Amino acid sequence: MSYEGDMLKKLAMPTKQDVEKVLLKTLFKHNGIIKEFSSGEEIVEEIADLFLLNEEQRKVVLERIYKKENRIVKTPLWHRLLYRAADSLAKEKLVTRPTTTIQLTNRKEWMLTENGYDKALRLLDIPFERKEVLPVKSFEVQKLIKRMTEMSAPENYDPIDNKKVIKTTSKEASIRSRGFRQIVLESYDCKCCICGLKIKSPDSLYWEVEAAHIVPHTRNGKDDVWNGLALCRLHHWAFDVGWFSITDDFKIIVSDFSKNIPDDYGKIGSYDFFKDGLVENKPVFLPANSYISPHKKAIQWHRENIFYR
Numbered sequence: 001m002s003y004e005g006d007m008l009k010k011l012a013m014p015t016k017q018d019v020e021k022v023l024l025k026t027l028f029k030h031n032g033i034i035k036e037f038s039s040g041e042e043i044v045e046e047i048a049d050l051f052l053l054n055e056e057q058r059k060v061v062l063e064r065i066y067k068k069e070n071r072i073v074k075t076p077l078w079h080r081l082l083y084r085a086a087d088s089l090a091k092e093k094l095v096t097r098p099t100t101t102i103q104l105t106n107r108k109e110w111m112l113t114e115n116g117y118d119k120a121l122r123l124l125d126i127p128f129e130r131k132e133v134l135p136v137k138s139f140e141v142q143k144l145i146k147r148m149t150e151m152s153a154p155e156n157y158d159p160i161d162n163k164k165v166i167k168t169t170s171k172e173a174s175i176r177s178r179g180f181r182q183i184v185l186e187s188y189d190c191k192c193c194i195c196g197l198k199i200k201s202p203d204s205l206y207w208e209v210e211a212a213h214i215v216p217h218t219r220n221g222k223d224d225v226w227n228g229l230a231l232c233r234l235h236h237w238a239f240d241v242g243w244f245s246i247t248d249d250f251k252i253i254v255s256d257f258s259k260n261i262p263d264d265y266g267k268i269g270s271y272d273f274f275k276d277g278l279v280e281n282k283p284v285f286l287p288a289n290s291y292i293s294p295h296k297k298a299i300q301w302h303r304e305n306i307f308y309r
Helices: 003-010 016-029 042-050 055-059 077-091 098-105 114-124 128-132 139-150 170-187 233-241 256-260 273-277 296-305
Strands: 033-035 061-066 071-076 109-112 210-213 228-231 244-246 252-254
Touching (some): 003 061, 016 033, 016 077, 016 109, 016 114, 042 077, 071 077, 098 109, 109 114, 114 139, 170 210, 233 273, 244 296
Antiparallel strands (some): 061 071, 210 228
């Protein structure tokens, strides 16, 4: 048995296979990304806590001779075990190494791949269908988002995909729809552009806000940021059915039909959805980067095809 293997056995350290499983679950918990396993990083202690490691197991150091420079290299055994487990996951293409992730995000992190995401869902017994609404990142989705953010908004933008429908796999469709959702929510800081509501579930897995298509999918609306708005569920529904729209200078316009609804409609206690929730000419919240704001061609289409004047 090697020196390292002997130390692992002597200290009753977790197996590499067990660490791999916990790493995938931890990546899922941290929305698909965790930092490198450097000294002082909270993630190192967090995973150690999951294994109930004692002080010796956390702090014991391996001493190895670095022959090229003829010097002794000291490495915490627990850090080395974490790295070996993560490296094994990378070889299986379940995660990307920090050296790869940094080229995409400019941050040295381990990141789930789509295959790693799927394995984490299996380990956690979570249905695959929930991928569409979970905020967990994957390398493939981040690559798509990077392409979106690097594109300039075309002046003659067409929010409708008029190209011939090309058969895509469910995986490709999932990456595209999740990329759209993620870039829209992050652009609007996860809050409704109409009312500003920003809240997530107690387990931090779900945001209340939704990525709404301005030109809907049913009308071949594109999955890109210029055809998207971040809306809470109530305002998403109201937008989709035409109770309100947005002007070219990004202000709210309310349907005249709202003047004819019964007095007891649109009320939540003393809150009036039309008077308090949809204020005529009120500016909507927009992304900090103006180049990813909704395209005027998209909102013009909504006013002409969905909005009830």
